[in-house]
Amino acid sequence: MINMAVFSSHNGSNLQSIIDACKNKILDMRVSVVISNNSNSVALKRAKEEGIPCFHISSKKYTNSNELDNRILILLKEYNIEMIMLAGYMKKLGKKVLQRYKGRILNIHPALLPKYGGKGMYGEYVHQAVLKSGEKITGVTIHLVDEEYDTGSIINQCKIDVKNNDTVESLAKRVQKREKSFLIETLKLISEGTIKLEV
Numbered sequence: 001m002i003n004m005a006v007f008s009s010h011n012g013s014n015l016q017s018i019i020d021a022c023k024n025k026i027l028d029m030r031v032s033v034v035i036s037n038n039s040n041s042v043a044l045k046r047a048k049e050e051g052i053p054c055f056h057i058s059s060k061k062y063t064n065s066n067e068l069d070n071r072i073l074i075l076l077k078e079y080n081i082e083m084i085m086l087a088g089y090m091k092k093l094g095k096k097v098l099q100r101y102k103g104r105i106l107n108i109h110p111a112l113l114p115k116y117g118g119k120g121m122y123g124e125y126v127h128q129a130v131l132k133s134g135e136k137i138t139g140v141t142i143h144l145v146d147e148e149y150d151t152g153s154i155i156n157q158c159k160i161d162v163k164n165n166d167t168v169e170s171l172a173k174r175v176q177k178r179e180k181s182f183l184i185e186t187l188k189l190i191s192e193g194t195i196k197l198e199v
């Protein structure tokens, strides 16, 4: 059983699908701790409701980025975390966490990277850009996390059709639905060892 930390800034719907898949024994993993930079996030509420230890850690509380990094590392150690999932986490991780968990930090992105990634490419901005470019296919990417936004090695991708009459909303809805099942499929491949991380 892999002990996982999930980092999430807002709604946490991907967090919820991981929790559900763990509860339903679809995944041989455990969400042992949830961390959010946003004290009002639905993600923290979801974790509380599920009885999962959760923490608000932000630069408002820790003005020194080194302290923030250390606080996160202490929690990850305390909960014996082996792997980190960034699911809608809007902050960059600090150097120490990146180093300590190198090769074991994943992010989910709602497009086919390396296209439509990077700073400012999140949420509806991604789908807006995909539609503006006239893409016929978009998708979901799960990748390793490095120092930059959305640039780490790609672990798994799935494709999703863009329809002629798609709006940002309709495309977002389709991607958001698919990304959850794809995330669970990918985590399952990791927990079974088909996709190898240094866990």
Ligand code: GRF
Residues within 6 Å of the ligand: 008, 009, 010, 011, 012, 013, 014, 015, 087, 088, 089, 108, 109, 110, 123, 176, 179
């Ligand atoms: C998802 O679309 C994910 O791909 C992206 O951020 C969004 C998070 O949604 N990285 P939620 O907070 O899990 O509902």
